[in-house]
Amino acid sequence: MGMTITEKILARASNKKSVTPDDVVIANIDKVMIHDVSGPGVIKVFSEWEKKGINLDQIWDPDRVWISEDHFVPASDRISANNITLLTNWSKKFNIRKHFKYGLGQYGICHTLSHEEGLVLPGEIYVGGDSHTNTTGAMGALAVGLGHTDIAYVLMNGKIWFKVPETIRFTINGDKPEYIMAKDIILKIIGDIGTDGANYKAMQFTGETVDKLSMEERLTLTNMSTEAGAKNGIIEPDDITFEYLKTRTDMEFIPVKGDFDASFSNTFTYDIETLDPVIAKPYSPENICAVGDIEGEIIDKAYIGSCTGAKLEDLRMAAKILKGKQVKIRTEVLPAAQSIYLKAINEGLVSIFLEAGAVVGPPTCGACCGAHMGVLAKDEICISTTNRNFPGRMGHVESQTYLASPLVVAAAAINGKITDPRNEM
Amino acid sequence: MNILRGRIHKYNKDNIDTDVIIPGPYLKIHDHKELGKHAMEGIDPNFSEKICEGDFLLTGKNFGCGSSREHAPIALHEVGIRAILSPSFARIFYRNAVDGGYLLPIEIDPASIDKISDKDEIEIDLDTNTITNTTTREEFNIKPFPEIISKIVKAGGLLYYKE
Numbered sequence: 001m002g003m004t005i006t007e008k009i010l011a012r013a014s015n016k017k018s019v020t021p022d023d024v025v026i027a028n029i030d031k032v033m034i035h036d037v038s039g040p041g042v043i044k045v046f047s048e049w050e051k052k053g054i055n056l057d058q059i060w061d062p063d064r065v066w067i068s069e070d071h072f073v074p075a076s077d078r079i080s081a082n083n084i085t086l087l088t089n090w091s092k093k094f095n096i097r098k099h100f101k102y103g104l105g106q107y108g109i110c111h112t113l114s115h116e117e118g119l120v121l122p123g124e125i126y127v128g129g130d131s132h133t134n135t136t137g138a139m140g141a142l143a144v145g146l147g148h149t150d151i152a153y154v155l156m157n158g159k160i161w162f163k164v165p166e167t168i169r170f171t172i173n174g175d176k177p178e179y180i181m182a183k184d185i186i187l188k189i190i191g192d193i194g195t196d197g198a199n200y201k202a203m204q205f206t207g208e209t210v211d212k213l214s215m216e217e218r219l220t221l222t223n224m225s226t227e228a229g230a231k232n233g234i235i236e237p238d239d240i241t242f243e244y245l246k247t248r249t250d251m252e253f254i255p256v257k258g259d260f261d262a263s264f265s266n267t268f269t270y271d272i273e274t275l276d277p278v279i280a281k282p283y284s285p286e287n288i289c290a291v292g293d294i295e296g297e298i299i300d301k302a303y304i305g306s307c308t309g310a311k312l313e314d315l316r317m318a319a320k321i322l323k324g325k326q327v328k329i330r331t332e333v334l335p336a337a338q339s340i341y342l343k344a345i346n347e348g349l350v351s352i353f354l355e356a357g358a359v360v361g362p363p364t365c366g367a368c369c370g371a372h373m374g375v376l377a378k379d380e381i382c383i384s385t386t387n388r389n390f391p392g393r394m395g396h397v398e399s400q401t402y403l404a405s406p407l408v409v410a411a412a413a414i415n416g417k418i419t420d421p422r423n424e425m
Numbered sequence: 426m427n428i429l430r431g432r433i434h435k436y437n438k439d440n441i442d443t444d445v446i447i448p449g450p451y452l453k454i455h456d457h458k459e460l461g462k463h464a465m466e467g468i469d470p471n472f473s474e475k476i477c478e479g480d481f482l483l484t485g486k487n488f489g490c491g492s493s494r495e496h497a498p499i500a501l502h503e504v505g506i507r508a509i510l511s512p513s514f515a516r517i518f519y520r521n522a523v524d525g526g527y528l529l530p531i532e533i534d535p536a537s538i539d540k541i542s543d544k545d546e547i548e549i550d551l552d553t554n555t556i557t558n559t560t561t562r563e564e565f566n567i568k569p570f571p572e573i574i575s576k577i578v579k580a581g582g583l584l585y586y587k588e
Contacts, residue, residue: 133493390445
């Protein structure tokens with residue numbers, strides 16, 4: 001019996017010839033990420049360990065670790081400012097050179113940096129102190145989110161236990177219509193399988209549509225595998241992956257693909273040509289319907305941001321709708337990384353947003369996780385390119401968030417109500 | 426040793442997510458006691474006042490879905506919760522609860538939920554994989570921990586677990 005790409009990577013990393021779902025393996029880790037929320041959490045774990053007599057003078061491999069300042073930048077108050085200082089001192093102490101600092105060159109949302117900077121390579125195992133670490137699986141890597149204790153353990157030992165997940169295959173076929181984005185596809189999938197539909201499992205995306213999707217669009221699919229509960233989302237690497245990495249890193253890698261006779265616990269097949277733009281209503285990413293079904297519902301705010309919805313192509317798509325128009329509701333655009341922000345300026349996208357009346361802010365997780373920088377008031381209704389809309393996710397527990405593609409969000413921004421993007425294209 | 430006794434706090438809702446267990450603005454806080462004060466604030470603002478040391482939660486399926494924030498099991502542990510009974514858990518929450526040694530994620534048959542009421546006293550026996558509702562005298566099976574989880578639980582967390 002052959003192995004899937006996920007199984008092959010876990011077998012390689014645990015020095016085994018083969019693994020099958022439900023095996024427990026101890027896998028050697030290739031890359032680790034922490035940010036300004038999980039970092040201080042990991043530091044806290046280290047300090048608890050110190051009280052128990054375990055002192056760490058060095059971590060396993062500082063060159064395999066990077067740090068991102070993204071959740072509470074710009075610092076929202078004294079506590080978050082102190083967290084940045086704590087993290088900065090800690091990264092110096094442990095000689096972690098890849099620390100992407102707010103206001104000091106390239107920085108941005110950790111998941112965006114992982115691909116934008118070519119930090120994770122095909123075939124690698126990458127763990128991050130954030131649930132949307134799954135994003136980077138689009139590079140053909142096994143990318144898994146972990147908590148503070150697990151990350152601290154990896155920083156000490158360079159390895160950790162995994163249960164080999166079953167893989168569900170999602171085959172997407174057909175020519176992608178111009179009004180459909182990867183966001184519509186993944187929302188449709190989550191609507192079908194639910195927020196626990198892939199719990200403990202791997203979600204592998206394949207098919208002729210995925211083969212043609214750009215790297216950034218593929219990253220939207222894997223990003224929101226988290227919202228279906230998946231351990232990881234993954235796409236086998238191909239020429240699009242290699243071309244994307246060529247301009248970003250000269251590190252060598254050994255790409256991995258699944259065997260032809262690999263076994264999947266389930267397969268779902270979609271025809272993208274018949275898909276209408278999709279929206280997730282409050283209060284769950286699985287609560288989906290066609291945008292057309294709720295057209296005209298009034299919205300207070302449009303948010304174009306986050307690792308899921310503010311990559312360069314997301315901004316291009318939003319700009320396509322906003323060009324020469326005026327927004328009718330508060331609209332915020334936050335590119336996902338400094339490099340993307342600069343590209344958006346050079347391409348004229350930022351002018352389009354500003355001329356339309358939107359505000360363009362610095363890269364941050366900010367309001368996506370209800371932390372700061374534009375959180376929602378009680379009863380306020382937001383349409384957002386982000387990935388979660390649980391109660392209180394973007395602000396007050398009685399605020400509401402609709403999740404949709406940048407095209408759908410931009411169409412709502414200029415009309416002040418939910419609008420099928422086909423009416424604006 | 427392997428029997429835990431406590432009182433049930435029932436929140437019979439599926440998909441109780443980490444944004445509800447410990448809302449985003451508290452992510453910057455790493456003082457465990459402070460986090461405990463805000464546990465479950467998104468579903469019950471008075472939660473922390475109701476809990477006594479050693480109490481249990483009973484919830485619907487997919488408890489802890491959403492983010493990887495370890496703040497979630499930390500806040501619940503800090504306020505006194507020692508086990509959560511649910512038909513299923515989101516994977517990162519489950520891992521964090523076990524590897525950090527904060528609390529026990531106990532998987533139960535969905536049909537058991539209706540047979541346990543808020544404030545019932547129960548006993549969890551990890552040797553026989555059963556729970557007894559001492560208020561109603563009913564007994565239920567729980568799903569045994571997989572071997573690795575059982576070992577990490579016994580060790581008191583991943584740090585103390587030896588391969």
